[in-house]
Amino acid sequence: MPTPSSLESLIEALRCLPGIGPKSAQRTAYYLMQHDRPGARHLADSLLRALSALRHCKRCNTFTEVDICERCLSNKRDARLLCVVETPIDMNMMEQTHAYTGLYYVLVGRVSPLDGIGPRELQLDQLLARASDGVVQEVILATNFTNEGEVTAHYLAEMLKSRDIRVSRIARGVPVGGELEYVDAGTLAQAVRERRSLT
Amino acid sequence: MPTPSSLESLIEALRCLPGIGPKSAQRTAYYLMQHDRPGARHLADSLLRALSALRHCKRCNTFTEVDICERCLSNKRDARLLCVVETPIDMNMMEQTHAYTGLYYVLVGRVSPLDGIGPRELQLDQLLARASDGVVQEVILATNFTNEGEVTAHYLAEMLKSRDIRVSRIARGVPVGGELEYVDAGTLAQAVRERRSLT
Numbered sequence: 033m034p035t036p037s038s039l040e041s042l043i044e045a046l047r048c049l050p051g052i053g054p055k056s057a058q059r060t061a062y063y064l065m066q067h068d069r070p071g072a073r074h075l076a077d078s079l080l081r082a083l084s085a086l087r088h089c090k091r092c093n094t095f096t097e098v099d100i101c102e103r104c105l106s107n108k109r110d111a112r113l114l115c116v117v118e119t120p121i122d123m124n125m126m127e128q129t130h131a132y133t134g135l136y137y138v139l140v141g142r143v144s145p146l147d148g149i150g151p152r153e154l155q156l157d158q159l160l161a162r163a164s165d166g167v168v169q170e171v172i173l174a175t176n177f178t179n180e181g182e183v184t185a186h187y188l189a190e191m192l193k194s195r196d197i198r199v200s201r202i203a204r205g206v207p208v209g210g211e212l213e214y215v216d217a218g219t220l221a222q223a224v225r226e227r228r229s230l231t
Numbered sequence: 232m233p234t235p236s237s238l239e240s241l242i243e244a245l246r247c248l249p250g251i252g253p254k255s256a257q258r259t260a261y262y263l264m265q266h267d268r269p270g271a272r273h274l275a276d277s278l279l280r281a282l283s284a285l286r287h288c289k290r291c292n293t294f295t296e297v298d299i300c301e302r303c304l305s306n307k308r309d310a311r312l313l314c315v316v317e318t319p320i321d322m323n324m325m326e327q328t329h330a331y332t333g334l335y336y337v338l339v340g341r342v343s344p345l346d347g348i349g350p351r352e353l354q355l356d357q358l359l360a361r362a363s364d365g366v367v368q369e370v371i372l373a374t375n376f377t378n379e380g381e382v383t384a385h386y387l388a389e390m391l392k393s394r395d396i397r398v399s400r401i402a403r404g405v406p407v408g409g410e411l412e413y414v415d416a417g418t419l420a421q422a423v424r425e426r427r428s429l430t
Contacts, residue, residue: 048270
């Protein structure tokens with residue numbers, strides 16, 4: 033006896049969610065249909081609304097419902113600082129620190145030779161134009177400290193330096209609240225190498 | 232600078248999925264909007280289709296797109312056996328064994344005093360009518376071996392026995408392929424108590 037086709041198709045559609053395998057897709061589909069139909073309807077509506085409303089900001093690439101996002105248009109941000117991040121989520125994380133008041137540029141991805149993504153795929157012309165608009169005085173590279181993020185940062189640094197633009201990289205080291213005992217050796221080695229003078 | 236409202240609402244709507252907390256709801260929303268818009272659209276469509284097409288079979292309570300499901304109408308199933316399960320997923324698990332050819336009854340829930348669900352909430356009249364229709368000769372209780380499942384099985388057994396209906400419970404014991412070393416003491420004790428004679 034087959035599963036009803038609409039249920040089958042829902043189970044398969046749920047697989048598009050990251051981290052959902054066949055077993056949890058099935059469990060989720062049954063759960064929604066049995067226990068949370070209002071939630072399922074709300075989810076469907078929200079997906080459709082987001083799909084039609086959300087696009088990329090023409091200046092910084094983050095998600096927005098207008099052409100240029102509020103942050104890029106705001107006069108409360110320090111336009112001399114441009115922070116480069118890999119994803120809109122990373123931008124959110126930066127915002128949550130309340131330690132940064134400049135503007136952002138969200139990369140379309142990151143250099144990842146293993147996935148066939150070279151610098152050319154990152155559409156860096158827009159970033160370059162932005163960084164050399166005469167207003168920006170410093171580009172802060174805040175890509176991840178993964179291999180791909182580091183390669184991307186390195187590439188961007190070379191590209192910007194050769195055009196005489198000031199570039200910096202966010203600091204690596206022991207996390208705040210971190211105990212040396214539990215920090216990996218690579219991080220600790222870096223923290224020693226990049227130690228700050230206190231006197 | 233606020234997150235665009237359609238994105239905010241998508242993040243919140245994703246929380247209806249079991250096992251999705253605030254952090255993974257955010258990650259999922261960004262992922263879908265950035266990397267898998269076709270998947271998101273497909274998911275929305277499938278949710279809406281399932282919501283409008285799926286209902287409960289009038290005989291066995293499982294999900295179906297018609298009034299009475301194919302399985303209940305089939306003449307290839309042994310109508311003398313009625314297996315009671317807690318959810319449509321459990322029914323699927325039973326089907327996958329290919330060891331059972333009878334019919335099913337899916338409970339609306341299970342007795343769970345802590346959640347305020349007593350036997351009255353389970354709408355057992357339908358099960359009772361079904362079990363005493365003159366065709367069913369044995370009711371097999373296949374509720375979970377959790378506290379709630381056991382209480383439910385106990386309650387159903389008492390109710391059916393008092394009406395002179397034959398009742399059985401699926402076996403408890405060491406799982407197939409299981410090693411005694413890794414089985415919990417309760418299961419092992421039960422396996423000893425319910426040992427089968429081989430001679």
